Amino acid sequence: MRPTIRSATSLALAALVGVTATAAGAASARPDDVIPVPGATPPTIHISQETHAEGTGGPTGFHFTVSLSHPSDQPVSVDLVTTPGSATSPSDHQSVPATVVFAPGQTTADYVVSVVGDAVPEGDEEFVVEMSNAQGGTIVGGGGLGTILDDDGRGPGGFTTSWASVRHLVQLVLSLPA
Ligand SMILES: [Ca+2]
Numbered sequence: 001m002r003p004t005i006r007s008a009t010s011l012a013l014a015a016l017v018g019v020t021a022t023a024a025g026a027a028s029a030r031p032d033d034v035i036p037v038p039g040a041t042p043p044t045i046h047i048s049q050e051t052h053a054e055g056t057g058g059p060t061g062f063h064f065t066v067s068l069s070h071p072s073d074q075p076v077s078v079d080l081v082t083t084p085g086s087a088t089s090p091s092d093h094q095s096v097p098a099t100v101v102f103a104p105g106q107t108t109a110d111y112v113v114s115v116v117g118d119a120v121p122e123g124d125e126e127f128v129v130e131m132s133n134a135q136g137g138t139i140v141g142g143g144g145l146g147t148i149l150d151d152d153g154r155g156p157g158g159f160t161t162s163w164a165s166v167r168h169l170v171q172l173v174l175s176l177p178a
């Protein structure tokens with residue numbers, strides 16, 4: 001079955017990958033559907049994943065790298081904010097919204113999330129740095145996953161879970177037919 005091109009975006013994508021957008025019922029190209037020539041294409045915006053030990057007795061900076069696929073001759077900006085996972089704010093990390101602005105030619109920028117370093121055994125925890133409202137570029141991929149490795153011993157339930165697994169395995173073996 002011939003695919004139907006439904007939107008201007010699909011049309012643009014089809015043009016980018018060399019597909020001829022002549023399907024019946026395809027949207028007609030408008031002036032703003034012009035495909036930029038290579039080199040003038042707005043860059044894509046990516047963010048790194050960071051995994052670090054929590055630290056104890058003070059904050060630990062998780063440095064996320066926000067990067068552009070290639071330099072742009074125009075300013076590029078993107079809004080950043082953390083969303084809680086198992087790590088919440090402000091008990092595990094500080095959620096501070098920010099706007100990162102890339103000057104023309106700049107391709108990397110730092111976004112630092114302050115993680116609370118305590119002495120509480122609590123297991124590894126996660127949060128995500130979400131990107132939104134990109135100007136001059138396109139957001140690609142999910143957010144930046146931040147993994148806080150606990151460095152205060154195994155959290156409550158850790159050994160309990162292990163022993164439960166061992167007990168289950170023993171029961172399984174004992175219950176197998178001879
Ligand atoms: Ca700690």
Ligand SMILES: [Ca+2]
Nearest residue numbers: 118120121152
């Ligand atoms: Ca801890």
